[in-house]
Amino acid sequence: MSIDTSKVATTNATTAATAGKPSKAGAAAAWADDRLGLATAMKKNLRKVFPDHWSFMLGEIALWSFVVLLLSGVFLTLWFTPSMGEVQYEGSYDPLRGVTMSEAYASSLNLSFDVRGGLLMRQMHHWAAMLFVASMMIHLLRVYFTGAFRKPRELNWVIGSLLLLLGTLEGFTGYSLPDDLLSGTGIRAADGFMKSMPLVGTYMSFFLFGGEFPGESIIPRLFTIHVLLIPGLLLALIAAHMLLLVYHKHTQWPGPGRTEQNVVGFPMLPVYAAKAGGFFFIVFGVTALMGGLLTINPVWKFGPYDPSKVTAGSQPDWYMGWPDGALRIMPGWEFAFWGHTFPFNVFLPIIVLPGLMFTILMLLPFIESWITGDKRDHHLLQRPRNAPTRTAVMVSLMTFYGLMWAAGGNDIIAIKLHASINQITYFMRAAVFIGPAIAFFITRRWCISLQRHDNETLLHGYETGIIMRSPEGGYSERHLPISPARAYTMTARERDEMPALEAETDANGVPAPATRGQKLRSKLGTLMYADNVQKPTREELEEAHHHVEHENELQAGLDHPADGHQFDGHHLVDEEHLRSH
Amino acid sequence: MSDQNSHDHDHVPSTFEDEPVANPGLPAHTWRPTDVDAKAEKRAERQVAAMFGLSMVCAVLFLVSYFVFDVGDQWDTVGGLGASNVALGVFLGGALLFIGIGVIQWARKLMGDHEMVEYRHPAKSSDEDREATLAALSAGLEESGIGRRPLVRNSLLGAVGILGLPAIVMLRDLGPLPGDKLEHTLWRKGMRIVRDVVGTPIKVSDLEIGDLVNAEPEILFATDAEGEPVLEGVEVQIAKSKCAVIVHRMEPDDIVSEQTLNWSVDGIVAYSKICTHVGCPISLNERTTHHLLCPCHQSTFDLTDSGKVIFGPAGHALPQLPMAVDDEGYLIAQSDFTEPVGPSYWERDPQ
Amino acid sequence: MRLLNRSAGRLSRHRRGPLAGFVVLLLGLLMTGTLYAAFAPAQAQQGESDADQAAKGRELFLVGCAFCHGQNGEGVKTQNGNQIGPSLVGVGAAAVDFQVGTGRMPMAQPGAQAPRKKPVYTDEEIAQLAAYVASLGPGPSIPTSEDYSIEGLSASEREEAITRGGQIFLTNCTACHNFEGSGGAMPRGGYAPKIRGVEPKYIYEAMLTGPQAMDNFSNGNLSPEEKRDVIAYLGSLEEAPGYGGFGLGGLGPVSEGLFAWLVGLGSLVGFAVWIAAHTTRSQKKKVEA
Numbered sequence A: 001m002s003i004d005t006s007k008v009a010t011t012n013a014t015t016a017a018t019a020g021k022p023s024k025a026g027a028a029a030a031w032a033d034d035r036l037g038l039a040t041a042m043k044k045n046l047r048k049v050f051p052d053h054w055s056f057m058l059g060e061i062a063l064w065s066f067v068v069l070l071l072s073g074v075f076l077t078l079w080f081t082p083s084m085g086e087v088q089y090e091g092s093y094d095p096l097r098g099v100t101m102s103e104a105y106a107s108s109l110n111l112s113f114d115v116r117g118g119l120l121m122r123q124m125h126h127w128a129a130m131l132f133v134a135s136m137m138i139h140l141l142r143v144y145f146t147g148a149f150r151k152p153r154e155l156n157w158v159i160g161s162l163l164l165l166l167g168t169l170e171g172f173t174g175y176s177l178p179d180d181l182l183s184g185t186g187i188r189a190a191d192g193f194m195k196s197m198p199l200v201g202t203y204m205s206f207f208l209f210g211g212e213f214p215g216e217s218i219i220p221r222l223f224t225i226h227v228l229l230i231p232g233l234l235l236a237l238i239a240a241h242m243l244l245l246v247y248h249k250h251t252q253w254p255g256p257g258r259t260e261q262n263v264v265g266f267p268m269l270p271v272y273a274a275k276a277g278g279f280f281f282i283v284f285g286v287t288a289l290m291g292g293l294l295t296i297n298p299v300w301k302f303g304p305y306d307p308s309k310v311t312a313g314s315q316p317d318w319y320m321g322w323p324d325g326a327l328r329i330m331p332g333w334e335f336a337f338w339g340h341t342f343p344f345n346v347f348l349p350i351i352v353l354p355g356l357m358f359t360i361l362m363l364l365p366f367i368e369s370w371i372t373g374d375k376r377d378h379h380l381l382q383r384p385r386n387a388p389t390r391t392a393v394m395v396s397l398m399t400f401y402g403l404m405w406a407a408g409g410n411d412i413i414a415i416k417l418h419a420s421i422n423q424i425t426y427f428m429r430a431a432v433f434i435g436p437a438i439a440f441f442i443t444r445r446w447c448i449s450l451q452r453h454d455n456e457t458l459l460h461g462y463e464t465g466i467i468m469r470s471p472e473g474g475y476s477e478r479h480l481p482i483s484p485a486r487a488y489t490m491t492a493r494e495r496d497e498m499p500a501l502e503a504e505t506d507a508n509g510v511p512a513p514a515t516r517g518q519k520l521r522s523k524l525g526t527l528m529y530a531d532n533v534q535k536p537t538r539e540e541l542e543e544a545h546h547h548v549e550h551e552n553e554l555q556a557g558l559d560h561p562a563d564g565h566q567f568d569g570h571h572l573v574d575e576e577h578l579r580s581h
Numbered sequence B: 001m002s003d004q005n006s007h008d009h010d011h012v013p014s015t016f017e018d019e020p021v022a023n024p025g026l027p028a029h030t031w032r033p034t035d036v037d038a039k040a041e042k043r044a045e046r047q048v049a050a051m052f053g054l055s056m057v058c059a060v061l062f063l064v065s066y067f068v069f070d071v072g073d074q075w076d077t078v079g080g081l082g083a084s085n086v087a088l089g090v091f092l093g094g095a096l097l098f099i100g101i102g103v104i105q106w107a108r109k110l111m112g113d114h115e116m117v118e119y120r121h122p123a124k125s126s127d128e129d130r131e132a133t134l135a136a137l138s139a140g141l142e143e144s145g146i147g148r149r150p151l152v153r154n155s156l157l158g159a160v161g162i163l164g165l166p167a168i169v170m171l172r173d174l175g176p177l178p179g180d181k182l183e184h185t186l187w188r189k190g191m192r193i194v195r196d197v198v199g200t201p202i203k204v205s206d207l208e209i210g211d212l213v214n215a216e217p218e219i220l221f222a223t224d225a226e227g228e229p230v231l232e233g234v235e236v237q238i239a240k241s242k243c244a245v246i247v248h249r250m251e252p253d254d255i256v257s258e259q260t261l262n263w264s265v266d267g268i269v270a271y272s273k274i275c276t277h278v279g280c281p282i283s284l285n286e287r288t289t290h291h292l293l294c295p296c297h298q299s300t301f302d303l304t305d306s307g308k309v310i311f312g313p314a315g316h317a318l319p320q321l322p323m324a325v326d327d328e329g330y331l332i333a334q335s336d337f338t339e340p341v342g343p344s345y346w347e348r349d350p351q
Numbered sequence C: 001m002r003l004l005n006r007s008a009g010r011l012s013r014h015r016r017g018p019l020a021g022f023v024v025l026l027l028g029l030l031m032t033g034t035l036y037a038a039f040a041p042a043q044a045q046q047g048e049s050d051a052d053q054a055a056k057g058r059e060l061f062l063v064g065c066a067f068c069h070g071q072n073g074e075g076v077k078t079q080n081g082n083q084i085g086p087s088l089v090g091v092g093a094a095a096v097d098f099q100v101g102t103g104r105m106p107m108a109q110p111g112a113q114a115p116r117k118k119p120v121y122t123d124e125e126i127a128q129l130a131a132y133v134a135s136l137g138p139g140p141s142i143p144t145s146e147d148y149s150i151e152g153l154s155a156s157e158r159e160e161a162i163t164r165g166g167q168i169f170l171t172n173c174t175a176c177h178n179f180e181g182s183g184g185a186m187p188r189g190g191y192a193p194k195i196r197g198v199e200p201k202y203i204y205e206a207m208l209t210g211p212q213a214m215d216n217f218s219n220g221n222l223s224p225e226e227k228r229d230v231i232a233y234l235g236s237l238e239e240a241p242g243y244g245g246f247g248l249g250g251l252g253p254v255s256e257g258l259f260a261w262l263v264g265l266g267s268l269v270g271f272a273v274w275i276a277a278h279t280t281r282s283q284k285k286k287v288e289a
Helices: A005-013 A024-036 A039-045 A054-077 A103-113 A118-145 A154-175 A181-195 A201-209 A218-248 A268-293 A318-329 A344-372 A388-408 A410-417 A421-460 A484-491 A516-529 A538-556 B038-068 B083-109 B127-144 B150-174 B234-243 B258-262 C020-048 C050-064 C092-101 C123-134 C155-172 C200-209 C224-239 C253-276
Strands: A086-088 A100-102 A262-267 A335-337 A340-342 A462-469 A475-480 B116-119 B193-195 B212-217 B245-249 B268-272 B284-286 B291-293 B300-302 B308-311 B323-325 B331-333 C083-085
Touching (some): A054 A268, A118 A154, A118 A388, A118 C253, A201 A218, A201 B150, A262 A268, A318 A344, A318 C253, A388 A410, A388 A516, A410 A421, A421 A538, B038 B083, B212 B234, B212 C155, C092 C123, C155 C224
Antiparallel strands (some): A086 A100, B193 B212, B212 B245, B284 B291, B291 B300
16 A cells, blocks of 8 residues: 555645644644655555454564564663673672673673663563564464465565574574673584585685684674664565555455455554554563563673683574584584595584575475465465365474474483483484474374364254263264354365366467476375365255254254253253252 | 456455355444443543553652662672562563553553454556556666667676675685684694693693593793783684693593504593584593583594594594603693694595 | 562672671681580590491491492492492592482492482491591592681682682583583483582582592692682572572573573463453443433
């Protein structure tokens, strides 16, 4: 809507909007519109409709924690010194007084101990960073599981994936800045990662560190990347993400009156402005509570970075945990040839694997639409069970991620569960391959059986819990039909149709043989839809209902006029009262 | 949605043509207690205002805590926690949460809650717009003559392409070239091995079986004629990242490999403390097995057998420092490490 | 315990008045005198009965320890050459005091890892066992509180001791025991135990004797003062308030990640559910006024 430039242009030209008898707010709006001509664009957007569902607010958590990050981050920059210059600490924290350290670390200590509220801001910044990435991930899962990434929203999916990637990098550059023992160990590992790249690795390391590790340049350079480069990119991409959201209008769940052609919900002003604004305060408030009550990254206990020291439990922040897990379970395959060393044991898990995972993630919408050949716009969401293969693919990817993640904490798991890190590592080496396959199979079959259950409910009604005894002595459970609204909601989905092989014809009308790509596509499509349960047709429904009515007639005389549901809100039976004995 | 699109198969939103159940349409609006009951409405209004009031109280308490609780070298504590941080966090959190909860309660209970219906439009522009834009585009391209003048086009592409080179070359001075810096450390023949942190040399007789010493080369603690340290600042950090060693004494009989035995002194061995995987310092030794574990990724090395990798992701053995004893009985290096220490890299000669 | 403590976090030299050092010195002298008066005769008596103690210890040893460590503490090997119990000749009284005093010995079952548990023997019996094992061969004796306490030092010396102890701790100990002494994993199911809250004497003895798979930090490796400083640093960590709030187990980023997901994201999703939930509906119709 906001991109509709033709309308903005006409407004600006001759017929400027003049309000008749403006209220105070109206007067201010008129003043602004005289200069900016925003009324045309705002006309619809002020009352723009947003559908209401809790899962639609997950992305908002990410947005608001980003705002918290900006605010607390600016506060931190006022005291933080991004320098590796050597100083002797003479601040307030006794156990480190007199120790030689970098200015970056000394200023982090100063922020924590001498600036009132500084420790709070440091901890809020760190918690908000963890929440930022975590909420992006669950938002991504929601979008994927409900099919909200389909046309026309594929590009927004790509933007979202880039945001996740940049958010992760932003987190890494951020927790490396205080130059404490833990963050330095992380940078040390990152140096090893870079050096694993063939041909260019050593040079990249020397250029990034300004010489040999650790050098004097890495903290100031990471600082610039952390406070300028990546936040700038994040802001631009978030803006694009939101603009596209407004332009496409939000997806919605199917239901009575909710179709592909409309969007039903509450208007931006006042309800959504209040709900979103209120949620900002809640995200900010929860972050403040966490920052006040839960210690995060107690840098004073780690001490300044020293390349000859290390602590047990040297882990990255959680979002870097899964490639770290891959690194831990990778066998030590290092190749040596012609006077060169190729550390494949580092290169594969930390350079190739994350890149591959992000590429797969970004391509998911395009792969799906290529296989299904579905080029239609979709604004109604799908329940995860109604796309069994898609759901299973993501659960399988999540299983892979989760196992890698657990492998990244194998030492903590070992001490907490009294297990052996060696055994955990051997187990994980197999589990990261077998686990996702099992997860795929189980999820897919689970979805299909849920689809079957839905059809049962549609055709035969819901289970009332009332057990009937027939004159012959057999027992059966009584079913009652579901409400039309619920029946509609359950059937408001497409039938899966696999497009036939498109046989291209040449100039003479002779069909060309299907290409290898087409064959593959058709095969994948068959696999994707195989065993899916389709919703019943109208005839099937009518026949089933006919049958049920007949049953009910037969049963009507047998049992009590009340069916047992007169008191639980399903319906009322006027003549019935709770017997009092 | 506009009519011209309804025949365009690719852009029609999908519909359920054979809906087995007819769409019952939006259900009738029902009212909230606050809509129909003046008392409930008043109550909700008071609730919301109370939330905002609580927020103000929290904000004031935040200010009070800011000035009351000491930080610096004498933190006040509350229940064993830092009072300043906890109070500031809790009151800031309260001040924000109560605003948030109040506003949302307002939206849920008091703001109009009629659901509205808005119609969607296809994401694409109308066909006229699209054609007009394409026409404008081709007219512009035509007038520029970019298609007709390949010489101009190609030379422009070349010029812009070559501009990329200055951009890349400009980054050259980010750092020096590696050269052979990674192949050498500061260890030299005859340099004493000293304890880390305190810098005292180590006598063979100081160590018992099972001792593990975290050690550095003597030069890290050396001072010049004026009493200034020989190495300062970044030089120390770089030196530590390559020179740090662990010295471990075991029964001489435990040593397996010939090389380890040759480079040891009375069962005392010295190995690089920098993991050959990605470079974490590594000193988690099991006294009974002489297995050394890296806390970052769990590579395990056998100190009795030339630092061989026995578990984990590391690709090659931990370099051993050839060691000897000087006239005064102190441990010294026989030479520098015979291979590069730390993580592998492309130019590393596998030997 | 007072809930609000205005000076718990302070360790600084600003804390004590000019007379404080003098008062502490006086108190110290007084205490030393009293303690000496109380214990000196007893020690003299014990000195006489060292041989008695060792003899009693030997009896206890034959019943409780000899099965694994041999009749004369020479250690026992199985047929395939594995050690059941190592030789105790020369491990000294300190090793016995640590192993038996922390309940690690006698072990519930043979293995590389001996977990801490409730001690089986009384203090007196432990002293007897220690005397017996010490008689087998020269070894480190049980440290006294002067060895591991910084009470006798001046305020600025204490501060220096804590700072130096911190550096030694981070260099030698954190690799296995973690930056807060929370412990860490070792190969094949082994672990470095949590050392937060362990009595200073046992920490000192552990460094001195290298129990189980732990390395030795003998006096030739870390000087007695350095060991004392490490203990002082650990003590200061324990005394220091949780500046930033609750410590989450002192395990580093893994537990932080867990809290971010469960507490942070969990509560925010809870709020989202509340925000989007439908409010109660009334059966009444609105009457337009």
